[in-house]
Amino acid sequence: MTQITDLNDLRIFAEVVGHGSFTAAARALGTQTSKLSRRVRALEEELQVRLLNRTSRSLSLTETGRQFYQHCVAVVAESKAAKDIVEQTLTTPQGTVRVSCPLALLSAGVSAIIARYVEDNPQVQVLLDATNRRVDVVEEGLDFAIRVRLPPLENTDLAVRQLGLSIHILVASPELAARYPAPSSIDSLKEWPTLAMASSSGRFAWNLVDAKGEAMSWTHQPRLATDDLASLRIAAIQGVGVALLPRELVGEDLQAGRLRQLLPDLATTPGLVHAIFATRRGMVPAVRHLLDALVAGFGALNEKWYGGR
Structure with a gap:
């Protein structure tokens, strides 16, 4: 079975056929006519079949080329749909966010913050692991875990974002x-x-x-x-x-x-409430916006109970 090594050649072939000529396709793609011609000829050689009948004035599909073109159009459409999904995910909060949080923090306000976020973002699903055990963000496939620790925070290869204080x-x-x-x-x-x-x-x-x-x-x-x-x-x-x-x-x-x-003059050293996650790189809006909501929510809680301390 022949395997095409470069799927971009399918798009080029579809563009040439769709525009009716190499010249028109080259103009639409912003490249040289000779380059498109070489790519299509290389595709034919790779497939070991003629796809196009070429003359100095016209361009027509062979029967095999006609059937091949229909599949190329489908591949290009699916490729665009896949890209659109990624672009939409990168611009609009949507998809699933997996979070772990200690029980006491949920009772202290995190549950309400997450509930408001889900209500405001109907395309987002939050899977919340309510647990007091120490979790492994990477191994358990979590987008982030919320923790409380006394400063300084431990050294880690994971990324950290402070949410607020707990006294x-x-x-x-x-x-x-x-x-x-x-x-x-x-x-x-x-x-x-x-x-x-x-x-x-x-x-x-x-x-x-x-x-x-x-x-x-x-x-x-x-x-x-x-x-x-x-x-x-x-x-x-x-x-x-x-x-x-x-x-x-x-x-x-x-x-x-x-x-x-x-004894109101006695209290603990303020603990740092923080989110810990694998990396900031490539963070989708659903995760980033939820973190933003938690930062704002803890800011309001800290202002209420600690006077903004």
């Missing part, structure tokens, strides 16, 4: 706070029941910074430890213990009176 504060339910004297220092909480994120070492500590920027670490034995911040939030609301939780996660609870902030 943890101490909170307790009003019912729990009513059972104990108002705390004046972190040590005042030693009699209070506490909650914590799970620790593989079995040691539980809150690493905090005071209003003067001085760091401290306070160890405690929590009544409940879990790797799910949303579960800690629920336990705190139910009065199980004091919890160290992201301000953006409990902001509505504080406003509604379901939780109360303790």
Whole structure:
């Protein structure tokens, strides 16, 4: 079976036949008549068949050339359709975006940002992996993953875009706070029941910074430890213990009176909420615009809870 090595020759042949002459085709393609003639003759030699009958005044198709021309027109049309799809993808947000995000961040506002983005971009499908596990963006075929890390960010070959900040504060339910004297220092909480994120070492500590920027670490034995911040939030609301939780996660609870902030001069070092992805090169609009929406959304959240800090 003969295999054509250069599909551009099919387009050239279709242009020559479509325009009725080598001269007209050369004018349309912005090239030389002799070059087109050589390419078509080379195509015939490659196929080992005559496609065109040539005279000094006319050009006509052989029967094989007529059938071959019909397929060339179809190939050119499919090629243009394929190119149009790519160009449309590069100009209009569309297609599928695969994202991974921790559960607590989804509850703290990411779900709402993504929902608004999908509503505003009906040609985009977002496949959201809600998980607290560490994911491999490349191996799992993700467009990007959202993470929270304390600065400085780890060295990586992946690209990073910062979305916003996340600061943890101490909170307790009003019912729990009513059972104990108002705390004046972190040590005042030693009699209070506490909650914590799970620790593989079995040691539980809150690493905090005071209003003067001085760091401290306070160890405690929590009544409940879990790797799910949303579960800690629920336990705190139910009065199980004091919890160290992201301000953006409990902001509505504080406003509604379901939780109360303790020791407001103490908080964690701001964590960097960021998206991590394979490369910036060739990023399609659906991914780029979603990242832009997340940056704007986190900007609004940071302004609301941290005063734009």
